[in-house]
Amino acid sequence: xxxxxxxxxxxxxxxxxxxxxxxxxxxxxxxxxxxxxxxxxxxxxxxxxxxxxxxxxxxxxxxxxxxxxxxxxxxxxxxxxxxxxxxxxxxxxxxxxxxxxxxxxxxxxxxxxxxxxxxxxxxxxxxxxxxxxxxxxxxxxxxxxxxxxxxxxxxxxxxxxxxxxxxxxxxxxxxxxxxxxxxxxxxxxxxxxxxxxxxxxxxxxxxxxxxxxxxxxxxxxxxxxxxxxxxxxxxxxxxxxxxxxxxxxxxxxxxxxxxxxxxxxxxxxxxxxxxxxxxxxxxxxxxxxxxxxxxxxxxxxxxxxxxxxxxxxxxxxxxxxxxxxxxxxxxxxxxxxxxxxxxxxxxxxxxxxxxxxxxxxxxxxxxxxxxxxxxxxxxxxxxxxxxxxxxxxxxxxxxxxxxxxxxxxxxxxxxxxxxxxxxxxxxxxxxxxxxxxxxxxxxxxxxxxxxxxxxxxxxxxxxxxxxxxxxxxxxxxxxxxxxxxxxxxxxxxxxxxxxxxxxxxxxxxxxxxxxxxxxxxxxxxxxxxxxxxxxxxxxxxxxxxxxxxxxxxxxxxxxxxxxxxxxxxxxxxxxx
Numbered sequence: 001x002x003x004x005x006x007x008x009x010x011x012x013x014x015x016x017x018x019x020x021x022x023x024x025x026x027x028x029x030x031x032x033x034x035x036x037x038x039x040x041x042x043x044x045x046x047x048x049x050x051x052x053x054x055x056x057x058x059x060x061x062x063x064x065x066x067x068x069x070x071x072x073x074x075x076x077x078x079x080x081x082x083x084x085x086x087x088x089x090x091x092x093x094x095x096x097x098x099x100x101x102x103x104x105x106x107x108x109x110x111x112x113x114x115x116x117x118x119x120x121x122x123x124x125x126x127x128x129x130x131x132x133x134x135x136x137x138x139x140x141x142x143x144x145x146x147x148x149x150x151x152x153x154x155x156x157x158x159x160x161x162x163x164x165x166x167x168x169x170x171x172x173x174x175x176x177x178x179x180x181x182x183x184x185x186x187x188x189x190x191x192x193x194x195x196x197x198x199x200x201x202x203x204x205x206x207x208x209x210x211x212x213x214x215x216x217x218x219x220x221x222x223x224x225x226x227x228x229x230x231x232x233x234x235x236x237x238x239x240x241x242x243x244x245x246x247x248x249x250x251x252x253x254x255x256x257x258x259x260x261x262x263x264x265x266x267x268x269x270x271x272x273x274x275x276x277x278x279x280x281x282x283x284x285x286x287x288x289x290x291x292x293x294x295x296x297x298x299x300x301x302x303x304x305x306x307x308x309x310x311x312x313x314x315x316x317x318x319x320x321x322x323x324x325x326x327x328x329x330x331x332x333x334x335x336x337x338x339x340x341x342x343x344x345x346x347x348x349x350x351x352x353x354x355x356x357x358x359x360x361x362x363x364x365x366x367x368x369x370x371x372x373x374x375x376x377x378x379x380x381x382x383x384x385x386x387x388x389x390x391x392x393x394x395x396x397x398x399x400x401x402x403x404x405x406x407x408x409x410x411x412x413x414x415x416x417x418x419x420x421x422x423x424x425x426x427x428x429x430x431x432x433x434x435x436x437x438x439x440x441x442x443x444x445x446x447x448x449x450x451x452x453x454x455x456x457x458x459x460x461x462x463x464x465x466x467x468x469x470x471x472x473x474x475x476x477x478x479x480x481x482x483x484x485x486x487x488x489x490x491x492x493x494x495x496x497x498x499x500x501x502x503x504x505x506x507x508x509x510x511x512x513x514x515x516x517x518x519x520x521x522x523x524x525x526x527x528x529x530x531x532x533x534x535x536x537x538x539x540x541x542x543x544x545x546x547x548x549x550x551x552x553x554x555x556x557x558x559x560x561x562x563x564x565x566x567x568x569x570x571x572x573x574x575x576x
Contacts, residue, residue: 008119009291011071016328018387020513026163031326032334035078038203038320039065039335040342044350045365046232047309049146050089052098053235053352055343056307057081059242064299064311071295072277078317078332079299083263083365084271085310087142088401092260094161095462100257102247102304107254107261112268112297121289123268130389131408132270135372139403140369142361150359153181153227163397178227179217181356186459188212188360192254200323205361207436212357229537231358232351233246242306257331264300264310270314272296277394296406316368317477384415417467424464430485433459433555451555454562459551461491466502486518486565487558491551493524503536511539519561521546523554 016024039061047057061080068079092101115121145163148170149156156174159166188208195204219225231237270324292313295328299311321331378389392408433451453459490506498506513520520542525533530547539547548554 008288009117010288011329012075012288013070013329013333014072016068016075020328020330025330026315027325027327028331029334029391030429031321031324031331033338034201034203034324035317035321035331036327036335036338037206039078039080039236039317039339039485040350041205041209041358041361042314042317042354042365043081044338044353046086047084047252047359048231048235048355049083049086049143049230050081050309050356050413051093051363052101052309053237054231055235055237057244058343059306060303060308060311061307062336062343063306064079064200064303065339066300066333066336067299068295068311068313069336070292071298072329072332073291073295074279074313074318075287076279076283076318076321076331077272077276077283077287077292077313077329078321078335079272079296079311079520080314080317081309081311081312082271083143083362083369084139084147084267084312087139088260088263089395090146091161091400092257096257096260099247100253101309102245103249103253104257104261104264105300105304105308105310106247106249107257108264108268108310109297109300109302111261111265112293112300114297115265115269116290116294116297119290121269121273121293122576124266124273127266127270127409128412130378130385131405131412132274132368133378134240134373134389134392134408135202135396135401135404136265137370137372137375137399138393140366140371141397143369144455146453147359147362147366150229151182151185151231151363153178153356154178155227155360180225181228184212184216184228184354185231185356185360185558188357189364191198192361192364201485205364206283208357208360209353212354213352216354216357217352229355231353231355235351237347237350239344241344244305245307247304259402260328262404265297266311266405267401268296268300268312271462273313275313275315275318278315279322282319282322289492296519311515316365340435348411370457371475384411384418388412388415412503418472420465420467424462424466427461429453429459430457433551435551453550453555454559456486456562456565457555457558458485458487459491461494463494465493466495466498466506487521487561488513488518489521489523489551489554489555491523491556492526492529493551495526495529498529503532503538506533507536507538507541510538514541519558521548521554521557523548523551525549 004502038059043057043061044054045057047060050057051139065078065080068077068317072079089101090106096104112216116125142163143233145166149153149159152174153176154170156169158202159169163514190209191211193209195202209441210294213230216228216230220230227311274293276289277283296312303309303311317335321335326332329437334521375389375393378385388408388411395404395407429452433453436451510520522533522538522542525547533547548557
């Protein structure tokens with residue numbers, strides 16, 4: 001048992017190294033080089049869009065990417081900053097500063113590690129799909145809205161954080177559009193879109209950055225065109241290793257940033273496991289979801305000490321790794337080393353990258369994240385799905401991701417309970433009881449299609465889970481019937497589980513029945529449900545003999561009790 005437990009928490013890298021060879025290394029080396037180059041512009045763009053400096057995005061890709069590949073549960077997962085975090089990170093930085101972001105990221109990392117060790121990886125996958133699509137589409141729209149200023153070169157005051165307020169400023173200052181900046185942004189988008197049609201191995205974002213950086217350099221140097229900003233105009237990227245930051249965790253800061261940290265942890269868990277699942281579908285392998293959560297957690301604990309921001313599994317970079325032949329987590333480690341070398345020896349060149357080109361890259365990222373076809377498809381489904389989808393989407397856009405996920409999950413729970421409540425039925429029978437094909441079978445000699453019930457016997461059947469929502473339904477059904485018989489059979493053959501409220505309700509029913517001198521018999525109780533019932537006082541109240549394995553035995557027991565009651569009544573009349 002202990003050996004299996006240890007295997008559950010073994011990084012995939014250690015397993016793959018047992019059969020590692022030169023052929024796999026060369027494949028990982030080539031893929032790691034390409035993914036590292038692809039990750040550079042994305043890391044810079046995500047860092048800037050998140051409200052921090054570009055090198056923080058690069059440091060995150062280097063450190064978190066290394067840890068996720070080293071400790072992760074997937075053979076091909078590539079970790080780093082992603083577009084999904086832009087909204088939440090920007091909000092935290094604006095409200096609590098970079099120090100607050102570091103604390104929230106560390107707390108999120110601790111939560112992720114705890115989730116992994118508690119083996120919650122499989123549970124995270126059950127987050128309803130409309131919630132995932134709702135907040136992903138909402139994030140996409142929010143990312144798009146943050147890039148309007150740089151995409152069109154608008155001259156505006158400091159932009160407000162609110163979505164509606166931000167667009168109000170854009171409309172007021174749209175007359176300040178810079179057409180040269182707009183052309184650079186549009187051409188960047190066109191290059192990114194068309195490059196895969198020419199070569200799937202060469203990333204369009206890299207081609208756009210190189211071409212646009214060269215063009216803008218000549219335009220600024222020789223044509224002296226105003227208003228075309230580059231990274232160097234806003235930031236100073238240093239070609240050196242990051243210093244270790246001091247982060248002070250206090251009880252007050254933990255309490256203040258816990259909701260944001262929880263959102264980061266949930267988003268990281270969902271996106272990383274979604275990315276790993278997509279990768280499994282392509283490679284045919286199976287990832288270790290719990291080890292993946294531990295790796296994501298470790299990455300988010302360590303990265304902030306080097307100035308990093310939240311990181312998770314990145315679907316686009318993971319697919320790039322697969323498409324370029326990556327075989328093991330070594331490809332992800334090599335991608336981190338490549339990024340480190342670029343920063344140390346070519347970091348100074350990044351100052352020439354135009355902001356309009358980065359805006360174009362993020363607009364494409366937002367479009368790919370939007371999943372608008374899936375969004376429209378989900379809107380055509382049930383009203384509950386539509387309500388969850390639209391609520392999560394609008395709350396993400398208008399408020400923030402923390403509120404959106406919380407309310408979305410709450411709506412999903414209510415929708416699930418409503419469906420379960422509708423699925424569970426409670427029926428009442430007197431007279432003759434018809435047996436269907438699914439009835440519990442008694443002895444082979446007793447296979448008649450109907451059972452005749454004595455006049456004093458009634459049967460209530462519960463079909464479906466007996467949880468707190470159904471408990472009230474059962475009470476209402478019993479009150480609706482009116483006059484009750486002296487013997488009550490409760491048929492539970494189709495009750496797969498019973499919760500604490502259902503148990504309490506059943507025990508209360510048995511107590512009240514005994515006070516009213518009504519005998520209760522349970523029929524067809526499944527083993528799992530019987531185990532729960534045995535933990536209550538129900539067997540003591542109704543008697544162990546009144547818990548029957550099938551309906552035939554229950555009716556036989558009821559008939560015997562009915563005969564005894566009639567005999568007692570007759571005896572009393574004689575005495576009178």
